Amino acid sequence: MKKDFLWGAALSNVQAEGGYLEDGKGLNVYDTLVVTPEKGIPPMFCDTAVATDHYHHYKEDIDFMAEMGLKAYRFSVVWSRIHPLGDDEKPNEKGLAYYEDMVDYLLEKGIEPVVSLVHFDMPDHLLRTYNGFLNKKVIDFYAKHVETVVNRLKGKVKYWLTYNEINLAPYQSDLVAGAYCPDNMSKPELFVHLSINTAIAHARAVEVIKRVDPQAWVGGMIGHAPFYPLTCKSEDIIAADFKNKMHNYLPFDIMTSGQLPSYFLNYIQNRNINIKFDEKERQVILESSQKLDYLAFSYYQSSVQSSFDDITDFIELEDAILFDQRGLKNPNYTANEWGWQIDGEGLRYSLVDLYQRYHKPLFIVENGIGIDEKLVDGKVYDDERIQYYQKHIVSLKRAVEHDGVDLMGYLAWSPIDFLSSHKEIRKRYGFVYINRDFDDLLDLKRYRKKSFYWYQKVIANNGEDLSDDIHY
16 A cells, blocks of 8 residues: 555544533534434434533544544534534634644544535534525535635645535435425435535535645545345346436545436436526536545445336336345355445455546545444453455455555545444444443443554554454
């Protein structure tokens, strides 16, 4: 790996901070999210009042990151901490000061900040009053928010991400896009409108960042899960190809080409969906495509896709594939307790596929495994996590060293424990264990897991030695 490779870690502040309504923060869509349980072991949901109290422990947590040797750390500026309602005339100064202090402390510790600008944290007021990114007024509020944050942190933050897992907006619209599907709107219509509006939001953010800080590097980001055909039948191959285009490629195709791709326009036309997409919006998307520096993605698992033998109508069939809820499993891979299948070499496949398609530097900004863990005598032996990372780092090294992929860095998910996207503390991702239960905050004390020392070693030797020979 090149010497300036950005080994690091990442988290979502809205899932870690707590500090519920402290220092002027407003409610956001994660605070008010009504959780739909994942399949797997029984859920243990938490509220966001404290989470893992990163708001009050961020310097301690960053000290752990520095001890691990992180070269980069991705975090998110919570929108509702800066603009509590979202349509506020003036930002919340205490929120801005908090994140500036965090950036300053990271830089003091020699850690490069990577900042996400919307990550499950749209102010709840924008959902209730405007229906989020289904309303183009919210794009204007977002652009204003981005300008406020970048003005404050310009010259200190080099790497920006416009929108976390933008491709998931149509699937988890309340959490990712701050929008509910209106009663008179079909799922395909919601998919189309949110895909276009979030693409405009991304483009507006790129324009703002490059105008305010021309030296900054700006990337778009998706939640990537490659879909393999379930069988070698041509119907399944066609189904997987369609799913990959619509689920994985669509946002990047728009971001890099500066226009809506033909397969997406065909989808719209075949369903007689009326879209509002004016010349000014087309122009900002086009111009932003010429300013984009890199493409980022999360990777946790691969998936499989098959066709539906009992559906003969092509429109109905495509929509069934796009919104497939069958939970098909690949028989070749094992999974964690929540059924997330572990496919390390799928990361190499994804890197090669995305690099060949877009020819832009790539950045893995999330990769990790959720495990139901227990603290025993102050220790957590998380060899399962180490094995997961070993597989994925071997895979990315092959993509870089053998396949020639231009990869900027690798950010593990996550440096510390926090609530999962489903508000669970039982599903832990961190290198550092935080002592709380789902119904008892306990003492919130931090403990290094075995994987902490393993990743420390990996970073120190630039990924050359991945062996699990840690004395813990």
